Amino acid sequence: MRKYFTAKSLGGPPPGGLPQMPKDVFLAEAPRKIDVKRLFFIFLGLGLFAAIYLSPDWPSASDPAGKEFALSREGKAAIGLFLLAATWWVFEVVPIGITSIMIGVIQVLFLLRPAKIAFGDFMAPSVWFIIGSVVIGMAFAGTGLTKRMAYKMLLLVGEKTSMIYLGSFVMTAALTLIMAHTAVAAAVYPLLMAIYALYDEGSKPTKFGKGLFMGMAFVAGAGSIITLLGAARGAVAIGFFKDIIGRDITFFELTYYMLPVGVVMTVLLWLFFMIYYRPEHKTIPGLRKRVTTLNRSLGKMTRDEKLTIGITFAAIIFMSLRSFIPALAEVNKSAIILSATVLFFLFKILTIEDLERIPWNIVLLFGGAMSIGFCLWETGAASWIAVEWLNILQNAPWFVFVMGIALFVLIMTNLIMNVAAIAISMPVALVLAPYMGVAPEVVLFASLVVAGMPFLLLVGAAPNAIAYESKQFTSGEFFTAGIPASVLLLVVLSAFVYFIWPMMGMPVTI
Numbered sequence: 001m002r003k004y005f006t007a008k009s010l011g012g013p014p015p016g017g018l019p020q021m022p023k024d025v026f027l028a029e030a031p032r033k034i035d036v037k038r039l040f041f042i043f044l045g046l047g048l049f050a051a052i053y054l055s056p057d058w059p060s061a062s063d064p065a066g067k068e069f070a071l072s073r074e075g076k077a078a079i080g081l082f083l084l085a086a087t088w089w090v091f092e093v094v095p096i097g098i099t100s101i102m103i104g105v106i107q108v109l110f111l112l113r114p115a116k117i118a119f120g121d122f123m124a125p126s127v128w129f130i131i132g133s134v135v136i137g138m139a140f141a142g143t144g145l146t147k148r149m150a151y152k153m154l155l156l157v158g159e160k161t162s163m164i165y166l167g168s169f170v171m172t173a174a175l176t177l178i179m180a181h182t183a184v185a186a187a188v189y190p191l192l193m194a195i196y197a198l199y200d201e202g203s204k205p206t207k208f209g210k211g212l213f214m215g216m217a218f219v220a221g222a223g224s225i226i227t228l229l230g231a232a233r234g235a236v237a238i239g240f241f242k243d244i245i246g247r248d249i250t251f252f253e254l255t256y257y258m259l260p261v262g263v264v265m266t267v268l269l270w271l272f273f274m275i276y277y278r279p280e281h282k283t284i285p286g287l288r289k290r291v292t293t294l295n296r297s298l299g300k301m302t303r304d305e306k307l308t309i310g311i312t313f314a315a316i317i318f319m320s321l322r323s324f325i326p327a328l329a330e331v332n333k334s335a336i337i338l339s340a341t342v343l344f345f346l347f348k349i350l351t352i353e354d355l356e357r358i359p360w361n362i363v364l365l366f367g368g369a370m371s372i373g374f375c376l377w378e379t380g381a382a383s384w385i386a387v388e389w390l391n392i393l394q395n396a397p398w399f400v401f402v403m404g405i406a407l408f409v410l411i412m413t414n415l416i417m418n419v420a421a422i423a424i425s426m427p428v429a430l431v432l433a434p435y436m437g438v439a440p441e442v443v444l445f446a447s448l449v450v451a452g453m454p455f456l457l458l459v460g461a462a463p464n465a466i467a468y469e470s471k472q473f474t475s476g477e478f479f480t481a482g483i484p485a486s487v488l489l490l491v492v493l494s495a496f497v498y499f500i501w502p503m504m505g506m507p508v509t510i
Contacts (some may be wrong), residue, residue, distance in 0.1 A: 011187035036051035052080030061387040075381035097361040100368020122367030125334040132337035133186035141190030150194040151295040161279035173223030181224035185463035209472035211277030220463040222265040225452035410450035439507035455482035
């Protein structure tokens, strides 16, 4: 850091009317402190990539039917790149968006995939969906709708921080029943910012802030498993199930088995954050009185607020109808949600300044996640990993087999897109299940539960990254909190697989 000394600090101007010294005189530059920890993780990531890329060829994997899955040079490099990216993402050696750019750069420099494909993934439809979801959240915040909603909720739940946690989590989970969890997180995020502003006026993160925003991300995943409207992964998994098993899973059958899991996880996550990030204050004294005054100051709902609600719900209804009307199924959801974006600007609800405030660091994060996910898929690395993992389980008891598949999906969905995690594991698992005496239904539902709740890495789901924008926690803190939360998830899933789902009528063995 450079040090400057003023004339005043040097004793003022000399007597006798001599010229004064310049206002600021640069004397020296203090040496910068070397961040040893940052350098260690930079070189750790690079070392992992180099070690795997330069290692001798790895043996092929074989599925139970004898099909060979060779691991190409590109596939081996993709695994190394993935470990490099994961290391840099967790420890934030550079901004998370820059790590994503590095993913594309290495793919091109090491000839893993052509530049047009590697960088094209950064603008995939799923990334545009995230942009559209973020813009909806900006519209809600800009018009004042989030404050109106926040004040109404706070009047309902009261001044206890534990109830504010619970109210925020229940509201988030409930919204995912009718709209994609990415859109829910984007809409709820500014609302939580409005709530947090009433808790703490300082600039430093707090335990309450960490729990509030991390909890929002976690319960958005818990709620999204309950219906097909919460995320695309359910429709993809059911499609594989129908193609391989020949039986369709209905909208209401999925909800029947997933609703109790989602409800239990939402309640347990509330208790988890009450312990792990217990708020510094049990109550916010005078909150109800302050909120009442603030709520009255908002006045009647404005034209922009009404338009925002109308445009948003029109987009939600249109996306929901895609699950029930076959003719609409081909209409991509990204185009629908981006139509809302266009309308916000057409009606001057948002301006160019709002467009420039889009968190591009988060957009780049998901662009990089899409790119590394497709890289693992297209190079054959993902299939090789899936087959190797499932081969370990082929002689295991049925319960160990089901939980082993769930653990694999849980790991993969934290590292790549959950849809991709389902796509690489479901076909192999459903083919292998009959040989193990396991009913395919329990494999499907167990996989969908863990695919919806990636609690370890920001790239695991869009709500994770949206919550990160609050600057209340680091990616390392998110990872650390995600470990016990993931263990809790597996414990809950074990209880459902072994006891509850069979009592509800789900076949688990054949």
